Amino acid sequence: MELISPTVIIILGILALLLFLQRKNLRGPPFIRGWIPWIGAGFEFGKAPLEFIEKARIKYGPIFTVFVMGTRMTFVTEEEGINVFLKSKEVNFELAVQNPIYCTASIPKNTFLALHEKLYVMIKGKIGSVNLYQLTGPVTEELYEQLENLGTHGTMELNSLVRQLLFPVTVNTLFQKGFFPTNERKIREFHQHFQAYDEGFEHRSHIPECLLRHWSKSKKWFLALFEKNIPYIKTYRSAKDNSNTLIQTVLDIIEMEGYEERSPNYGLLLLWASLSNVVPVTFWTLGFVLSHPSVHRTIVEDISSVFGTAGKDKMKVSEDDLKKLPLIKWCILETLRLRAPGIITRKVMKPIKILNYTVPSGDLLMLSPFWLHRNPKLFPEPEVFKPERWEKANLEKHAFLDGFMAFGSGKFQCPGRWFALLEIQICIILILYKYDCSLLDPLPKQSPLHLLGVQQPEGQCRIEFKQRK
Numbered sequence: 207m208e209l210i211s212p213t214v215i216i217i218l219g220i221l222a223l224l225l226f227l228q229r230k231n232l233r234g235p236p237f238i239r240g241w242i243p244w245i246g247a248g249f250e251f252g253k254a255p256l257e258f259i260e261k262a263r264i265k266y267g268p269i270f271t272v273f274v275m276g277t278r279m280t281f282v283t284e285e286e287g288i289n290v291f292l293k294s295k296e297v298n299f300e301l302a303v304q305n306p307i308y309c310t311a312s313i314p315k316n317t318f319l320a321l322h323e324k325l326y327v328m329i330k331g332k333i334g335s336v337n338l339y340q341l342t343g344p345v346t347e348e349l350y351e352q353l354e355n356l357g358t359h360g361t362m363e364l365n366s367l368v369r370q371l372l373f374p375v376t377v378n379t380l381f382q383k384g385f386f387p388t389n390e391r392k393i394r395e396f397h398q399h400f401q402a403y404d405e406g407f408e409h410r411s412h413i414p415e416c417l418l419r420h421w422s423k424s425k426k427w428f429l430a431l432f433e434k435n436i437p438y439i440k441t442y443r444s445a446k447d448n449s450n451t452l453i454q455t456v457l458d459i460i461e462m463e464g465y466e467e468r469s470p471n472y473g474l475l476l477l478w479a480s481l482s483n484v485v486p487v488t489f490w491t492l493g494f495v496l497s498h499p500s501v502h503r504t505i506v507e508d509i510s511s512v513f514g515t516a517g518k519d520k521m522k523v524s525e526d527d528l529k530k531l532p533l534i535k536w537c538i539l540e541t542l543r544l545r546a547p548g549i550i551t552r553k554v555m556k557p558i559k560i561l562n563y564t565v566p567s568g569d570l571l572m573l574s575p576f577w578l579h580r581n582p583k584l585f586p587e588p589e590v591f592k593p594e595r596w597e598k599a600n601l602e603k604h605a606f607l608d609g610f611m612a613f614g615s616g617k618f619q620c621p622g623r624w625f626a627l628l629e630i631q632i633c634i635i636l637i638l639y640k641y642d643c644s645l646l647d648p649l650p651k652q653s654p655l656h657l658l659g660v661q662q663p664e665g666q667c668r669i670e671f672k673q674r675k
């Protein structure tokens with residue numbers, strides 16, 4: 207028998223070593239796969255997704271992959287992974303959100319990809335910081351009208367109060383004056399359908415529409431509403447300055463690009479984006495302010511020093527007035543820090559190295575603003591409501607604090623963020639100018655169920671309001 211030559215042994219040895227090194231290089235992050243085919247870790251994850259992420263970080267380290275409902279989600283929680291999420295050219299926003307958008311608003315992939323960047327740039331310009339001054343007046347007017355409906359005093363559930371004010375204000379400002387119903391039955395119908403649509407939004411990407419009957423009914427209700435009203439919305443012109451509303455500009459682009467049949471779907475998507483986060487953020491901000499007596503007192507004094515003490519007068523709010531009330535903006539941002547969205551997401555296009563792991567293409571890369579905002583290196587005493595920490599942010603230059611990601615980040619950061627902040631600021635000013643307010647219940651905990659968007663309250667909280675004398 208002929209012996210294998212030493213050269214062959216060396217070559218085989220090198221090959222084996224190379225293979226080993228390659229395998230080592232391609233080692234994926236710790237993998238939580240669960241034991242049920244396709245569902246994976248879906249049940250444990252779905253019970254309380256935010257808690258699941260934090261427990262997994264403690265157990266598996268700063269990067270780990272979770273397999274849920276046929277999807278691989280790789281979470282990055284520390285510096286290196288976060289930098290890749292924010293800066294790598296191999297991760298993509300559009301391909302990460304395209305499927306959820308198809309599932310929730312029936313906008314097909316090719317339509318979404320053809321229109322996305324054009325629509326994004328336009329929305330960012332139309333309601334961005336430069337044009338915001340045009341919206342201060344209409345938002346104040348609309349809010350003032352809605353506050354009139356509250357009367358001189360009352361007790362309400364805080365979330366209902368905020369919805370009652372901000373649904374019509376947002377819809378009438380961004381879509382068309384008078385688009386929000388005024389008839390009581392139709393208002394109730396709008397609220398019920400929005401709540402159902404919002405609640406199912408996050409589940410629809412994993413559950414077929416036929417199993418979400420309520421959600422599907424509400425989606426169809428909104429699509430029909432837009433179908434019917436789009437011809438009127440298109441021809442509407444503001445009596446004051448003949449300007450276009452946000453949705454009109456969106457519809458113009460969709461039509462110009464030849465995708466007119468999808469106009470109602472974009473109407474629905476914009477409606478959801480403009481209402482779903484603003485309402486809970488306003489709820490929590492008012493809740494935090496009213497449960498911190500010294501912050502509440504200072505804000506009321508500040509408002510009186512800018513607008514006078516009489517809560518009955520109709521007032522105008524200008525950009526300059528808002529600049530004189532920084533504490534209110536800090537309270538909103540501090541609230542956003544504490545109740546930030548559970549996740550933002552990008553799709554991995556080519557395998558990427560993070561720490562000693564390789565994240566394969568096709569994975570969804572996930573970053574949790576909620577947990578990032580609880581990193582004590584970025585935000586000392588992270589669980590404490592401390593509006594004064596925002597004094598250090600250069601808000602004049604439109605910069606938030608480092609590590610603040612409630613509006614996402616990078617090229618496709620939320621284009622509605624300046625409008626959202628403006629609307630919430632004016633809402634809080636007008637409420638606290640007109641009424642003496644107090645909470646009748648302790649502020650509820652946040653629900654553990656939400657990952658998408660800002661955190662929702664778990665229970666109810668009543669507010670008592672009396673017109674100031």
Ligand code: HEM
Binds near residue numbers: 476613618623
């Ligand atoms: C406090 C309220 C709001 C919060 C916390 C919020 C948060 C976010 C976040 C986290 C994203 C994803 C960004 C990313 O992945 O990097 C986003 C996207 C978006 N937001 Fe907001 N948002 C708010 C209010 C609004 C409002 C009032 C509008 C009004 C039109 C709006 C319109 C949008 C749109 C259109 C997108 C998608 C952008 C794209 O497709 O590229 N948002 N928002």
